Amino acid sequence: MPSFEARIKEELVRLPRPLEPDEAQGPWLTILLDAYHILTIGTTLAITDEVTRRGVPPACGAGCAACCLRPEVPVSQLELLGIWWYVVERLPAEERLRLNERLLRHRDSRTCPFLAEGRCSIYPLRPLACRFLHVFGSPCKTEEIPVETRPQDVWLPREAAQLAAFTMLPYFGFNTADACRQAMAEGYLVSVSTLMSDFPWENLATARKK
Numbered sequence: 001m002p003s004f005e006a007r008i009k010e011e012l013v014r015l016p017r018p019l020e021p022d023e024a025q026g027p028w029l030t031i032l033l034d035a036y037h038i039l040t041i042g043t044t045l046a047i048t049d050e051v052t053r054r055g056v057p058p059a060c061g062a063g064c065a066a067c068c069l070r071p072e073v074p075v076s077q078l079e080l081l082g083i084w085w086y087v088v089e090r091l092p093a094e095e096r097l098r099l100n101e102r103l104l105r106h107r108d109s110r111t112c113p114f115l116a117e118g119r120c121s122i123y124p125l126r127p128l129a130c131r132f133l134h135v136f137g138s139p140c141k142t143e144e145i146p147v148e149t150r151p152q153d154v155w156l157p158r159e160a161a162q163l164a165a166f167t168m169l170p171y172f173g174f175n176t177a178d179a180c181r182q183a184m185a186e187g188y189l190v191s192v193s194t195l196m197s198d199f200p201w202e203n204l205a206t207a208r209k210k
């Protein structure tokens with residue numbers, strides 16, 4: 001059987017990522033979208049294997065959002081740029097207005113300001129950390145931390161996440177495979193991440209299109 005990395009590469013050829021016109025402005029958006037695409041493709045492959053192994057699908061699905069009510073989500077500088085871009089350049093005006101109200105009041109609540117009516121309003125640009133966690137069995141209860149209450153039901157696409165993180169590193173100046181491997185081993189991305197809830201999202205509420 002081919003390695004997991006080889007299977008991802010085959011899938012990337014079969015399912016190339018759609019290009020964004022704004023990618024012409026600089027490499028950061030391409031790096032970020034490539035990393036998210038690799039994680040999506042890799043997660044789809046790996047979860048298919050996991051569902052076969054467990055014999056049941058994951059409990060995660062549309063409208064299930066207890067994990068967004070008090071997220072402890074680390075976000076790297078690159079991912080923050082992506083969220084900023086998506087909100088300013090891609091969100092429809094009406095949705096943006098509703099989001100701005102939540103951004104201005106985000107310190108009043110632990111709920112992620114991007115959660116709107118049970119769905120993520122920045123879903124295509126949601127951070128890596130929001131893409132990792134998968135839970136089998138029953139959906140999480142409000143306030144439940146499944147890693148603590150039932151670790152056997154928690155599944156993370158580790159290999160795909162590593163490949164995605166590796167893909168982001170050139171943005172931070174790591175330009176050789178050896179430098180990227182060392183940065184991964186030293187937890188570089190975590191060291192340049194902030195918690196989602198600590199970011200001054202109020203400023204995004206007043207940001208304008210270019």
Ligand code: SF4
Binds near residue numbers: 060
């Ligand atoms: S992690 Fe838990 S709350 Fe979040 S989507 Fe999956 S089952 Fe639902």
Ligand code: SF4
Binds near residue numbers: 068112116122
């Ligand atoms: S960014 Fe989206 S997926 Fe992540 S915590 Fe917020 S609402 Fe949930």
